[in-house]
Amino acid sequence: MAGRERRLMTDTVALIGLGTIGEGWGLAFASAGHPLRLHDADTTRAMQAAERIGREVAGARVEVRADLAEAVAGVAHVQESIAETIDAKTALFAELGRLAPPSAVLASSSSALLPSAIFAGLDGAERALVAHPFNPPHVMRAVEIVPSPRTSEATIARAADLLSGIGQVPLVVRKEVPGYVMNRLQAAVVGEAMHLVAEGVVSPEELDRAFPAALGWRWGVMGPFETMDLNAEQGFEAYVDRFGASYQQLTRTLCVDAPWTPEAVAAVAEARRRAVPRAALQERRRWRDRMVRAVAALTAGRGARG
Ligand SMILES: NC(=O)c1ccc[n+]([C@@H]2O[C@H](COP(=O)([O-])OP(=O)(O)OC[C@H]3O[C@@H](n4cnc5c(N)ncnc54)[C@H](O)[C@@H]3O)[C@@H](O)[C@H]2O)c1
Structure with missing residues (x-):
């Protein structure tokens, strides 16, 4: 053995x-x-x-x-x-x-x-x-x-x-920082999503519906840097040349630390309960776990080992 x-x-x-x-x-x-x-x-x-x-x-x-x-x-x-x-x-x-x-x-x-x-x-x-x-x-x-x-x-x-x-x-994670790596990245996305809902830019339903196809499907099999590498014919550096300045300009307009207003929280909560009643949350978690396992099987552990 x-x-x-x-x-x-x-x-x-x-x-x-x-x-x-x-x-x-x-x-x-x-x-x-x-x-x-x-x-x-x-x-x-x-x-x-x-x-x-x-x-x-x-x-x-x-x-x-x-x-x-x-x-x-x-x-x-x-x-x-x-x-x-x-x-x-x-x-x-x-x-x-x-x-x-x-x-x-x-x-x-x-x-x-x-x-x-x-x-x-x-x-x-x-x-x-x-x-x-x-x-x-x-x-x-x-x-x-x-x-x-x-x-x-x-x-x-x-x-x-x-x-x-x-x-x-x-x-x-080589240096300790609050939230480590992945929760910092998640916090950036969640913070900006709450801000966009608070400002009436997008409805919670539409944001949640579009997110998997727009960002999630690629991010389910590769990280943001590989996504950038593949999105320009000549790879990552070409991507930075073409889009780096506009990304940095855009990031200066983000409000990831905006307060979560009671109105925005209520809007998201109402949208979630319309989509999945509280009594059905456990069944929906089982669905989530089946889907995650299916993605993992489909990518043969690429997110894991690749
Ligand atoms: N829930 C998540 O999504 C998630 C994800 C990653 C990490 N974590 C972390 O995992 C940890 C646990 O989170 P959770 O969501 O499972 O919490 P939880 O409240 O579901 O469970 C905590 C358990 O710890 C027991 N407990 C509390 N104090 C204790 C003590 N002194 N000795 C022995 N048992 C004690 C409680 O009785 C309870 O059963 C937290 O540090 C959390 O941040 C949570």
């Missing part, structure tokens, strides 16, 4: 916090053969997650531990997915530093907090980093690995290796 395969069979992963993201991580790690220990402040929540993982992943090995020390004893990797508040995360990681084996990688699923703040009270911060997934982690296959200035290169390599082994595509 090759080294990676053998490790996948044996490396136990502790998941702390079993809400939306922790449960998704559970499905992703269990599908790759990792034994799991689950711990949530609400043990009922951890048991519900264990039940779902057991139901959906044949042969899953899942244990629930109400005691944090038991949850992390002997594990190779700890993936924290508790609430996104700095105080809760700092307190938990200070405890994990004492309880987890010194050899374990300690990873936070934080979406935007700075790793240096999350790990401020942690002895042994060289083994801690953020591993930020996309929702849901068992369907989306990218993860941002964000080290703090104290994280060791060996920890980055171990986390990237483990996460690649479960089919994730790691993007190492």
Whole structure:
């Protein structure tokens, strides 16, 4: 058995916090053969997650531990997915530093907090980093690995290796910035979309309907730089020559940080409920996951590996 395969069979992963993201991580790690220990402040929540993982992943090995020390004893990797508040995360990681084996990688699923703040009270911060997934982690296959200035290169390599082994595509963010890379890009798009609706430039329905075909289909298989590279006969530099100045002029007119007015929020909310009633949201999420899996299959993991 090759080294990676053998490790996948044996490396136990502790998941702390079993809400939306922790449960998704559970499905992703269990599908790759990792034994799991689950711990949530609400043990009922951890048991519900264990039940779902057991139901959906044949042969899953899942244990629930109400005691944090038991949850992390002997594990190779700890993936924290508790609430996104700095105080809760700092307190938990200070405890994990004492309880987890010194050899374990300690990873936070934080979406935007700075790793240096999350790990401020942690002895042994060289083994801690953020591993930020996309929702849901068992369907989306990218993860941002964000080290703090104290994280060791060996920890980055171990986390990237483990996460690649479960089919994730790691993007190492080399300097910590709020929101890392992908949420900054997403915030730019979302901020400008809210501004355009607030200004009456476009209706929420039409924006959402046009977005996939206008931007999403290409961005589903390649990033913005490759999109530019292919959009000019002679490639990226020719694109910059032709469109660079006008893009930069345009960006100076964006209002990505405009306040989200109550009127704009209400307009989007009404449009969304007309499109999908609240009671149908769960079914629509299942549809989203089927579509994302279909795109991933169609592109043979291009977004992931290409
Ligand atoms: N939801 C998303 O789209 C998304 C995407 C990527 C990353 N994240 C990040 O993942 C993390 C979790 O988000 P979520 O949406 O799953 O939250 P959630 O509210 O669904 O789940 C949080 C879980 O953590 C438990 N919990 C809270 N404090 C705890 C503690 N001290 N010890 C043990 N368990 C505790 C809660 O009982 C709950 O079950 C956050 O940091 C969030 O920013 C969320």
